[in-house]
Amino acid sequence: xxxxxxxxxxxxxxxxxxxxxxxxxxxxxxxxxxxxxxxxxxxxxxxxxxxxxxxxxxxxxxxxxxxxxxxxxxxxxxxxxxxxxxxxxxxxxxxxxxxxxxxxxxxxxxxxxxxxxxxxxxxxxxxxxxxxxxxxxxxxxxxxxxxxxxxxxxxxxxxxxxxxxxxxxxxxxxxxxxxxxxxxxxxxxxxxxxxxxxxxxxxxxxxxxxxxxxxxxxxxxxxxxxxxxxxxxxxxxxxxxxxxxxxxxxxxxxxxxxxxxxxxxxxxxxxxxxxxxxxxxxxxxxxxxxxxxxxxxxxxxxxxxxxxxxxxxxxxxxxxxxxxxxxxxxxxxxxxxxxxxxxxxxxxxxxxxxxxxxxxxxxxxxxxxxxxxxxxxxxxxx
Ligand code: EPS
Numbered sequence: 001x002x003x004x005x006x007x008x009x010x011x012x013x014x015x016x017x018x019x020x021x022x023x024x025x026x027x028x029x030x031x032x033x034x035x036x037x038x039x040x041x042x043x044x045x046x047x048x049x050x051x052x053x054x055x056x057x058x059x060x061x062x063x064x065x066x067x068x069x070x071x072x073x074x075x076x077x078x079x080x081x082x083x084x085x086x087x088x089x090x091x092x093x094x095x096x097x098x099x100x101x102x103x104x105x106x107x108x109x110x111x112x113x114x115x116x117x118x119x120x121x122x123x124x125x126x127x128x129x130x131x132x133x134x135x136x137x138x139x140x141x142x143x144x145x146x147x148x149x150x151x152x153x154x155x156x157x158x159x160x161x162x163x164x165x166x167x168x169x170x171x172x173x174x175x176x177x178x179x180x181x182x183x184x185x186x187x188x189x190x191x192x193x194x195x196x197x198x199x200x201x202x203x204x205x206x207x208x209x210x211x212x213x214x215x216x217x218x219x220x221x222x223x224x225x226x227x228x229x230x231x232x233x234x235x236x237x238x239x240x241x242x243x244x245x246x247x248x249x250x251x252x253x254x255x256x257x258x259x260x261x262x263x264x265x266x267x268x269x270x271x272x273x274x275x276x277x278x279x280x281x282x283x284x285x286x287x288x289x290x291x292x293x294x295x296x297x298x299x300x301x302x303x304x305x306x307x308x309x310x311x312x313x314x315x316x317x318x319x320x321x322x323x324x325x326x327x328x329x330x331x332x333x334x335x336x337x338x339x340x341x342x343x344x345x346x347x348x349x350x351x352x353x354x355x356x357x358x359x360x361x362x363x364x365x366x367x368x369x370x371x372x373x374x375x376x377x378x379x380x381x382x
Contacts, residue, residue, distance in 0.1 A: 017074075046330070102315075157183060168212075171183040204331065216291060309324070
């Protein structure tokens with residue numbers, strides 16, 4: 001499965017092209033829109049989310065409610081684009097917009113301008129923006145639909161915002177009812193207060209998102225080649241989310257200071273099946289899924305556009321200049337959880353198709369069913 005996204009934050013649309021989805025999968029725009037909506041929510045989002053009503057238009061790969069096996073084209077219109085026509089014009093305009101040259105520490109502004117040789121940081125901002133995650137979430141909703149067919153479900157919950165921490169319970173109803181996507185009502189309130197205080201101070205807040213996949217097919221990924229290890233592929237996908245700065249499987253950083261006997265998950269057989277009584281591996285051993293839940297966390301830095309800007313420099317003159325101030329979010333952690341679900345779903349769906357084939361969804365299901373029947377001790381298979 002391959003995903004490409006295109007489009008600028010204030011251009012006409014963001015677009016996802018998702019290739020390799022098996023034919024015969026039921027896909028509906030309404031189902032994708034549920035996740036697009038979830039991505040727009042969350043206390044601490046900026047004014048942009050009041051302008052947009054993200055909804056997908058499927059312009060390829062689906063007919064009569066089912067995938068055809070051709071690449072899916074998923075378009076999400078930027079309603080704000082009408083306010084940016086001159087700035088974002090494809091053709092040169094008579095009165096060109098003033099270039100952005102004040103660099104925001106923490107954003108892609110400086111690194112991107114130097115790399116591509118841009119004189120206007122707008123060329124970086126537009127594509128580095130997390131607006132692009134709308135395309136990822138649309139594609140991720142299709143991946144989730146495929147995973148559901150084999151019984152795999154992906155969910156997320158906010159674990160912390162600023163210094164307010166709550167232990168994730170993955171109570172879906174409570175998570176979705178919370179403005180910050182935390183199932184703990186008391187901590188939710190404290191998180192909202194922390195975001196409000198950061199906003200008041202012209203500052204921003206980051207946090208940690210917990211992500212979990214249940215009903216995972218064992219044997220996805222491989223130990224045999226570094227680039228096929230699935231934990232590595234999952235970490236890459238999650239680290240690619242705008243603002244992500246760290247990933248850990250289960251409680252890896254705490255486990256690093258413990259002894260092996262406390263960290264590894266004893267194996268036993270119950271009713272003819274291999275089982276574990278704990279899951280400190282986070283669902284993968286040797287880069288391969290072991291059938292336990294995949295459990296991981298992603299750390300998101302506080303967003304880098306600050307209303308009270310940090311000292312910085314001007315790209316053109318090199319003179320000291322405060323960083324650019326423009327409309328932004330105070331905290332994106334709740335939305336980032338929805339994006340993290342999408343990225344985990346895309347990697348898992350890709351690994352599933354790699355192992356079982358991606359021509360036809362019924363063929364894939366039959367192959368998974370047959371495979372599951374041999375996942376027993378050798379002597380029990382006879
Ligand atoms: C975003 C839309 C953007 C930002 C945000 C993510 O809209 P605008 O730039 O028009 O306000 O709100 O992007 C960033 C925080 C960033 O640093 O680029 C969205 O739809 O998710």
